[in-house]
Amino acid sequence: xxxxxxPDIHITVSEGASLELRCNYSxxxxxxxxxxxxxxxxxxxxxxxxxxxxxxxxxIKGFEAEFKRSQxxxxxxxxxxxxxxxxxxxxxVDEYSSASKIIFGSxxxxxxxx
Amino acid sequence: xxxxxxxxxxxxxKSGTSVKIECRSLDFQATTMFWYRQFxxxxxxxxxxxxxxxxxxxxxxxxxxxxLINHASLTLSTLTVTSAHPEDSSFYICSASVGHSNQPQHFGDxxxxxxx
Numbered sequence: 001x002x003x004x005x006x007p008d009i010h011i012t013v014s015e016g017a018s019l020e021l022r023c024n025y026s027x028x029x030x031x032x033x034x035x036x037x038x039x040x041x042x043x044x045x046x047x048x049x050x051x052x053x054x055x056x057x058x059x060i061k062g063f064e065a066e067f068k069r070s071q072x073x074x075x076x077x078x079x080x081x082x083x084x085x086x087x088x089x090x091x092x093v094d095e096y097s098s099a100s101k102i103i104f105g106s107x108x109x110x111x112x113x114x
Numbered sequence: 115x116x117x118x119x120x121x122x123x124x125x126x127x128k129s130g131t132s133v134k135i136e137c138r139s140l141d142f143q144a145t146t147m148f149w150y151r152q153f154x155x156x157x158x159x160x161x162x163x164x165x166x167x168x169x170x171x172x173x174x175x176x177x178x179x180x181x182l183i184n185h186a187s188l189t190l191s192t193l194t195v196t197s198a199h200p201e202d203s204s205f206y207i208c209s210a211s212v213g214h215s216n217q218p219q220h221f222g223d224x225x226x227x228x229x230x
Binding site for chain 2: 032034036041042043044045046049090101102104105106107109
């Protein structure tokens with residue numbers, strides 16, 4: 001079955017440390033890939049997206065993600081986290097690459113240690 | 115740009131009443147709008163997809179008579195939870211898209227619905 005997997009439910013990192021959130025997908029073709037962030041009680045904000053081209057994508061708030069076709073992964077990274085980065089992060093896939101239905105991963109909750 | 119406004123942000127009502135949630139694209143025309151439901155500490159589950167002027171397409175397991183969706187204009191979609199019961203309490207989020215293949219969905223801030 002087609003799916004999006006975020007293997008880490010909860011991650012805690014120290015402020016200033018680097019961050020990597022994992023995302024794997026299981027689709028035959030290359031879908032459109034997204035990372036969204038959700039603060040408590042709020043909607044989702046798009047951090048970055050990958051449609052095609054350069055496999056290293058730069059997003060807002062200093063985030064980047066790298067698409068690796070061989071590993072079916074789209075991991076999110078940030079070199080130095082800030083306390084304000086504490087939130088829920090969702091990886092998502094547009095399986096038909098047509099701005100249609102998005103499938104969300106289960107999310108990774110990021111906590112920041114002072 | 116690409117702002118989606120959702121209203122109300124929080125609503126509490128008695129069991130048996132109907133509740134309407136609005137989703138507006140403020141600075142773009144949304145050909146397609148999506149409605150999601152999110153349970154505490156869980157991911158978003160797509161409920162339905164609506165295209166302007168057409169009937170909504172509901173995901174499997176979502177009762178279309180329970181969750182009425184209207185997308186009468188390119189900037190407004192509404193979700194009405196009819197005869198709401200406590201089990202309908204949840205966080206509902208809408209998103210909007212211009213419908214082109216290289217444009218992502220833009221999300222509203224969500225509506226927390228509590229049924230007493």
